Amino acid sequence: QVQLVxxxxxxxxxxxxxxxxxxxxxxTFTNNAIHWxxxxxxxxxxxxxxxxxxxxxxxxxxxxxGRVTITRDTSTSTAYMELSSLRSExxxxxxxxxxxxxxxxxxxxxxxxxxxxxx
Amino acid sequence: DIQMTQSxxxxxxxVGDRLSISCRAGQSISTYLNWYQQKPGKAxxxxxxxxxxxxxxxxxxxxxxxxxxxxxxTITSLQPEDFATYYCQQSYSNRTFGQGTKVEIK
Numbered sequence: 001q002v003q004l005v006x007x008x009x010x011x012x013x014x015x016x017x018x019x020x021x022x023x024x025x026x027x028t029f030t031n032n033a034i035h036w037x038x039x040x041x042x043x044x045x046x047x048x049x050x051x052x053x054x055x056x057x058x059x060x061x062x063x064x065x066g067r068v069t070i071t072r073d074t075s076t077s078t079a080y081m082e083l084s085s086l087r088s089e090x091x092x093x094x095x096x097x098x099x100x101x102x103x104x105x106x107x108x109x110x111x112x113x114x115x116x117x118x119x
Numbered sequence: 120d121i122q123m124t125q126s127x128x129x130x131x132x133x134v135g136d137r138l139s140i141s142c143r144a145g146q147s148i149s150t151y152l153n154w155y156q157q158k159p160g161k162a163x164x165x166x167x168x169x170x171x172x173x174x175x176x177x178x179x180x181x182x183x184x185x186x187x188x189x190x191x192x193t194i195t196s197l198q199p200e201d202f203a204t205y206y207c208q209q210s211y212s213n214r215t216f217g218q219g220t221k222v223e224i225k
Contacts, residue, residue: 044206045155047214047215061120100165101168104210105165106153110162111162
């Protein structure tokens with residue numbers, strides 16, 4: 001079955017960077033894009049950006065432009081999201097999700113990675 | 120960015136009730152509107168795509184309608200497992216989510 005498995009929880013200090021991984025299985029990785037979404041405690045889902053699994057092209061939300069970098073490794077079917085210059089407001093659950101179908105839906109999602117930013 | 124606004128933000132309902140959740144887009148998005156269900160501590164799950172198409176495996180008590188800027192998610196005969204938060208998402212230009220509607224037990 002199609003599955004996305006993310007790396008474990010992280011605790012970072014303000015100003016640091018974090019890199020979260022998302023390993024795909026059960027489908028051809030290069031056929032679909034991977035999106036990254038975050039959810040701060042009690043807040044709505046927030047789209048961060050995506051990467052084309054085939055050609056590696058990326059698109060980022062304006063809010064995160066300049067602070068987020070999404071990459072992928074086709075040899076391991078893994079996508080990565082790196083967020084820099086972390087601040088307390090970046091404390092959130094970070095999800096990856098596969099772009100699916102012509103409607104551009106997110107299916108499935110990874111299990112989520114909790115990133116805590118604290119001094 | 121296309122703004123997405125859901126209403127209400129929360130509602131209380133009983134098992135067996137019929138309920139509707141609205142989602143309004145800041146500009147026309149045709150039918151590029153999807154609905155997700157999220158339970159506490161879990162990743163969201165796709166329910167409806169393309170405004171009205173039911174995702175495989177999702178019970179038929181869930182339905183979606185609308186086009187352009189106004190959309191509705193309807194749940195007929197609410198079941199105990201349906202108490203969750205529901206999000207709309209536009210996939211017309213990049214992606215944006217509504218603020219969510221929390222469905223609680225009355």
